[in-house]
Amino acid sequence: MKILVKLFANFRQGRFKVQEFELSVTTTCAEVAAMLKIAEAELGVVLVNGRHAQLAQPLREGDTISLFPLVGGG
């Protein structure tokens, strides 16, 4: 299935901003992070189609997953 992956802040360093991947149908958010060598401890926020997601959430064809380190402002 096709999954769009978006990275933000320092996750982009040595990686990419946006990239499409062809992944197997059972892929979870955690597996996407692992594939990109992003440690779970570094993950701040995971959004799937603009909604907060758990790491164990399986992805579906056409999903957009956005990965952020812990960031803040205001």
Added chain:
Amino acid sequence: MDKIFRVNMTDLTSSVEEVPANWAGLGGRALTSTIVAEEVVPTCHPLGPNNKLVFAPGLLSGTPAANSGRMSCGAKSPLTGTIKESNAGGTSAQQFAKMGIKALIIEGQPKNDKFYSLHLTVDGVKIAEESELIGKGNFAVIEALEAKHDKKIGVITIGQAGEAKMAAANISVKDPDSKIRSHGRGGMGAVMGSKKIKYITIDSTGAGAITIADPEKFKVAARTFAKALLDHPVAGEGLPTYGTNVLVNILNEAGGLPTRNFTYGQFKAHDNISGETMHDTIVERGGKTKHGCHAGCIIQCSQVYNDKDGKYVTSGFEYETIWGLGANCCIETLDDIAEADNIMDDIGVDSIETAVMFGVAMEAGILPFGDGKGVIRLLKEEIGKVTPLGRILGGGAGSVGKTYGVTRVPVVKNQGIPAYDPRSVKGIGITYATSTMGADHTAGYTIATNILNVGGFVDPLQKEGQVELSRNLQIATAAVDSTGMCIFIAFPALDIPECLPALIDMINARFGIELTGDDVTDLGKNILKTERGFNLAAGFTNKDDRLPEFFNVDPVPPHNVVWDFTDEEIDEFWNF
């Protein structure tokens, strides 16, 4: 011993008074709100002689505690008609604290039309007539006063907007680089203008170090506190690298970035104005990605933004301003927004109120959406020159909405709603509705828990848990605003267990007292109730704790959600 400096602008006299016993344990917002509630008639006209303008440093300001250099400014607000506290960095809080000035209270109003200045020393206040700097912008005022005195002089000043008593006018405070930090929200600059004070200079010659009751305990607590700040990924890494503007992309992804005057929740040009792009631009042009608003800040969320030729344009370039002129006004270039930010600092208008106002002005057809050069022109030529149109614009979002018959006017209690859409980030909507200050994100920053996974997680798209979240954060924030601490210490405080006890230990060591966590929570509750009491006496009711109608009926994409809290659900907030 700490003193109260009191200035009467009606008869141009000043006095130095003992601190009343019931004010002794208060600082920052707790003190300004207590003084305003005790001494200001709630129904008074905010620009008349019966309003009072109060400045107070926080309980820990002037000590070696990290991030403790914030000053509170309070009065009845001409923008909202409510009580107001607005805090800022800069050099003045630490000067006040070291000089033993617990608070400066400015009351009355000159009977003539002249402007004045105040000069503060350890001995008291000197009032002088001022003519030379009238009509000048804030940068020119700071430059002239540094030339007259020296680099160390503290300056609190208003621009042309404050002189003209515009409701969006702010008060500028000199920062350690002779640039500007602002008491931004609620039109405090108009109150200072109504007192006919163009600027206040602070000469701290002769001020000693702050006396700390238990220096050893203080040192240990201060070390634990600083470590918590540096260990937390937001305060220790994210903020110093990308600034507050890192939020553009995350709010955009979550569908909560108000766009085109709160019509959409995502902005197609988000990447152009994002924190990531800003960081790369600053590095490329030889600016600074890290910068503190006051000495002793170890978070360093500010920055110095240069133009293409490497020349200084602005600092303290915040998410709110960039969102407001960017997504909300559809301006796609950071350079235009940076130039506008500099002009807003110079003429002295709140960059949140003004950015929200421009969204309404664009909807009204005064200028097209996306017209960055138009914004710059209106700031300089209309607001800065105090023309009739400039006065309408300088009156804020509500003023423009009313004048032009716009129905989508994002304000609560007439104060512009900041950078998070309450339909898709519901907790912050409760804060906007119930804050004693009018729409104010900092009053109870639910974004931490709704969006950023700090302090747990409450789903931003569901109603469950939002009232309780906002209430707990508003209580905690009122207490933090009284310490002189920067609100960003809340990120580590919500996640690292040692952080808050260390903060309380520092207060206890400073004053030789034994406050508990419950005492601090009670302080927060008392502040909110004092402020609410003032607002009720001024004529506000629970019916004012509501969001504008369009949020109930216009769904915001991409989640296509509306604001769906009932009146009863909102009113539960005050049940404590």
